[in-house]
Amino acid sequence: MKARLKVGDLVKNTHALDRRDVGLIVKVDQPSVDDWRCGYLVRWCDKNIPEETWNSDRWLEKADECRR
Numbered sequence: 001m002k003a004r005l006k007v008g009d010l011v012k013n014t015h016a017l018d019r020r021d022v023g024l025i026v027k028v029d030q031p032s033v034d035d036w037r038c039g040y041l042v043r044w045c046d047k048n049i050p051e052e053t054w055n056s057d058r059w060l061e062k063a064d065e066c067r068r
Contacts, residue, residue, distance in 0.1 A: 005062065006028060007025050007026060007027065008024070008025065009054055010024055010061055011024070011042060011058060013055070013060060020042075021046055022031065022063055023042040023044040024043050025040050026052065029041070038056040039054075039056070039057065040055045040056070041055075042055050056062065
């Protein structure tokens with residue numbers, strides 16, 4: 001089970017088709033159970049992409065949990 005994400009968490013993008021690497025969660029808007037919206041606004045560290053984007057928890061994991 002994934003850890004619950006919160007404002008201030010450093011996250012890594014896990015979506016295979018997305019080039020973003022590491023970002024910081026700046027806002028959480030949890031949708032209802034049947035809502036399709038992405039609930040996490042992430043400010044990305046990479047300069048080649050939009051500064052902030054909304055993302056799903058399916059595409060994010062805490063950066064400290066990425067270490068192996």
